[in-house]
Amino acid sequence: MRSLKQIRSFVAVFEEGSFTAAAQREGATQSGISQHIRHLEESLGAELLVRDGRGVIPTAHGERYYGECVAILRRLDLAEAEISRASALGGEVRIGLMPTFTRAVLAPTLDRFIAVAPTVDMRVTEAYSGVLTDLVRKGELDFAVVPGFQGAVGLSTTLLIRDREMLVASKNRLGQHLTPICLKEMDPLKIVVPGPQNTRRRTIETYCASHGVAIERRLQLDAMMGTLDFVASSEWVAILPGVMMVNDLDGARFDIRPLDQPALYSDFVLIEPTRRVLSPAAALFASLLRETTEQTITVRQARMRDA
Amino acid sequence: MRSLKQIRSFVAVFEEGSFTAAAQREGATQSGISQHIRHLEESLGAELLVRDGRGVIPTAHGERYYGECVAILRRLDLAEAEISRASALGGEVRIGLMPTFTRAVLAPTLDRFIAVAPTVDMRVTEAYSGVLTDLVRKGELDFAVVPGFQGAVGLSTTLLIRDREMLVASKNRLGQHLTPICLKEMDPLKIVVPGPQNTRRRTIETYCASHGVAIERRLQLDAMMGTLDFVASSEWVAILPGVMMVNDLDGARFDIRPLDQPALYSDFVLIEPTRRVLSPAAALFASLLRETTEQTITVRQARMRDA
DNA sequence: GACCCTCTATCAGAAAAATTAATATCGGAA
């Protein structure tokens, strides 16, 4: 009577907030999902979801049942992972990274990963956090690394790294490379910022507003690589996570100075679907990514002490 | 791909140790069970059970997977119980009791239960522990109360009550009713015992052998009521759990004296299928049964102090 | 309020999966 398909359908509808979206995610039709939910509700003898013409809202029963269902799916996934993938580093790993990570730490991580797990079919998607979050929830990525945030339905979150934010400008424009800098004491900034849909935008604006940083002009640029290129060849500056800039610590192209008074830190978290368990290969990649990132930060701190 | 039917089939085969028995329990055919297991093994890419011509033996993978599966089924059952049965005292309750319990504590328990849960369809099966255990494992009983023992696959065990064993004889044959008695100091016993398939047989033999109790003659009688009747009208004695004898504390029919030096205690446990969760009604009955039994024991202890 | 847009429910036919009964096969015991 009860089936796992019904449960998976319910979890998908709950997380996506919509039958239609759930159908897409599960590779099914809206009609099929609708019937699964109906049968589930009938056999439980209780409503789980209220259809409100504009999507669905779970009932109290639905909320509780969802929690159990996710836990059950996860446990099943874990049990099966133990048997079939049993420590074999194979299969495919699909991860999502923001440009922050693809710029500098991806390459060395990949080097190490491929050396250890040569047979894994590796796929990296570069996108901004909103897109990555959706892809992870849909199950199209094993995990993604995104800015720390306040949770999302169906995702589990683990802190991967905490990194310092840097003021970046072209060479010889900021003075003492790699030494702390207090923005409040500078001339008004001509600053490049990402669009409002980007989590970083709010972080930066909040920092500037609450610490009296003067801004002369603001330029909205939603391309990370473009931002760096533009900054390198102009008098504009940008605020970027330090982890992006590890290959430019020599000062050949950029002046890089950590924000100070107060320092600004950004969290990056690993998100994965709660209903699933990371494969050994994916878990390995995640730990290598963390290690590599931590090493680059350590290297930078050493350089900063020297400077 | 994976389905709950497959998982339930696997759990049944594991617990019954046989495809054929599992098929019966699940109300399916042996062929269907066989296919479910095959699909499960194929999709996991691992053997779970070794067919050895004389039943099945789980592999190491099978053992681990079984544990997870039971936990998952139980959790699902719990989740659904919370929703559909939500504290409604209804449906049916099927329990199994040994004659030990049906003789004296069943009636008052039923009285109390029916007063509180008048709409429940109540079914009591009287049998010895082996039969009850099988019925519980097959899911045909919600729970049963049997002598404490060393676990069985697929069953969870909870101690219900610990009771003192009594020497029972017809009136005026044992001397001081309700006072402790040391068997070693008695003349050789003419004792009625149950057959070797009964758990009590071993308990009694062990006690007698290890505490120097002399036995003149032994009579094997596998009927509890018959035993009592025979004892009441002869010079034979029996060793019985105190809880059976609460209605005979007045000494009108029997002399009853607790074994002493050392006292002999018997545990009675509640067994239920691990994969399921007791319905609220069943749980209520279990707790009433325990309460009632404890009360009878308390009453007896008061009488014993007086004696 | 009429209209439109988006979402879910329902239905019947098509496809897929589970189930069965019959039978083959295997392994151990006498």
Added chain:
DNA sequence: TTCCGATATTAATTTTTCTGATAGAGGGTC
């Protein structure tokens, strides 16, 4: 070897699931 009790296999059948089309319900907009 032969038999017995068990599981595996197979093909036909039954049941369930899935789909595509369509109907209906609920908000937003003009």
